[in-house]
Amino acid sequence: MSEGEVERRLEDTLRALVSFDTTSRLPNGKLIDWIEPRVAALGFRCERQRYPDDAGVEKVNLLAFTHGADAVPELALVGHTDCVPYDNGWAEALTLTRKDDRLYGRGACDTKAFLACALLAAERTRALVKKPFGLVFTADEEVGCLGAKMLLEARRGAARNAIVGEPTSLRPIRANKGYCLAEIQVSGKEGHSAYPDTGASAIFRAARLISRIEAYSKGPLRGETDRSLSRRTPRSTSGSSREAARRTSSPGAATLPSSGDPFLRSRWRPSRTPSSSSCSSCGARSPAARCGCASFAPTVAWKRPPLPRWSGFSRSRAVRARPR
Ligand SMILES: [Zn+2]
Numbered sequence: 001m002s003e004g005e006v007e008r009r010l011e012d013t014l015r016a017l018v019s020f021d022t023t024s025r026l027p028n029g030k031l032i033d034w035i036e037p038r039v040a041a042l043g044f045r046c047e048r049q050r051y052p053d054d055a056g057v058e059k060v061n062l063l064a065f066t067h068g069a070d071a072v073p074e075l076a077l078v079g080h081t082d083c084v085p086y087d088n089g090w091a092e093a094l095t096l097t098r099k100d101d102r103l104y105g106r107g108a109c110d111t112k113a114f115l116a117c118a119l120l121a122a123e124r125t126r127a128l129v130k131k132p133f134g135l136v137f138t139a140d141e142e143v144g145c146l147g148a149k150m151l152l153e154a155r156r157g158a159a160r161n162a163i164v165g166e167p168t169s170l171r172p173i174r175a176n177k178g179y180c181l182a183e184i185q186v187s188g189k190e191g192h193s194a195y196p197d198t199g200a201s202a203i204f205r206a207a208r209l210i211s212r213i214e215a216y217s218k219g220p221l222r223g224e225t226d227r228s229l230s231r232r233t234p235r236s237t238s239g240s241s242r243e244a245a246r247r248t249s250s251p252g253a254a255t256l257p258s259s260g261d262p263f264l265r266s267r268w269r270p271s272r273t274p275s276s277s278s279c280s281s282c283g284a285r286s287p288a289a290r291c292g293c294a295s296f297a298p299t300v301a302w303k304r305p306p307l308p309r310w311s312g313f314s315r316s317r318a319v320r321a322r323p324r
Pocket of ligand 1: 111165
């Protein structure tokens with residue numbers, strides 16, 4: 001196959017993949033219907049894992065292996081089928097469009113182009129590859145890797161080595177930031193507004209807390225780097241975030257807030273875990289409950305948002321810090 005032919009085939013495949021609206025809140029079955037017969041025709045054994053998401057919408061993970069179900073693939077190409085939402089004003093969101101030698105469309109980069117590459121690689125190497133090889137295409141990645149967690153729970157889709165397709169400007173990256181979310185409740189004391197000394201404003205207390213978080217985020221956290229990440233995203237970060245954490249279908253989990261609701265988001269560098277970490281507000285070692293943050297009055301509840309049953313996280317404890 002000439003280079004030009006490869007490019008043309010990739011573009012055609014990408015055009016087809018982009019034409020399916022696989023925004024995470026929607027079913028992705030039609031996209032899987034398009035992919036599956038193509039890999040089955042290459043002799044891959046395909047298996048679908050279906051599950052209803054939180055809203056009852058059916059989602060599908062697709063596993064396609066060159067060998068039997070018991071053979072663990074030497075290599076799996078792993079990608080997700082869902083995309084983040086797009087603005088209604090983007091008329092060509094589902095129509096692959098070439099501009100200045102670049103291809104645009106919702107999910108074209110993240111991560112349908114990788115799916116197209118994986119499909120073409122599977123086709124072109126099918127006759128050469130002797131060891132077990134697989135494709136793992138998941139649903140609901142953009143809303144918390146829920147499809148992958150379903151596979152994990154069912155103990156399906158394991159591979160000895162995996163290449164996960166994500167936009168990294170073609171730099172190999174072997175780790176990613178973690179994600180930790182806390183819902184904060186700040187309590188005050190009611191009083192008459194004409195005599196503010198009789199009460200305590202929860203808003204003022206929240207403002208002081210947020211200021212501390214901002215200072216910590218701009219200070220000590222900046223010093224935390226990890227060479228295993230790309231140069232663009234080496235640091236742990238934290239901040240307040242407006243995502244509705246309870247709605248796991250929210251696409252907002254990775255966005256900075258444009259309005260302020262009391263959520264706290266921390267993204268740890270890979271070698272740091274929330275359990276071994278310090279308070280996001282002041283930097284004291286865990287438990288965050290007994291640190292300097294409490295000394296300036298607010299009652300802070302670190303509460304895990306409800307998680308779907310398959311997430312693998314416990315629903316456990318709210319850690320509470322009382323003013324001293
Ligand atoms: Zn992605």
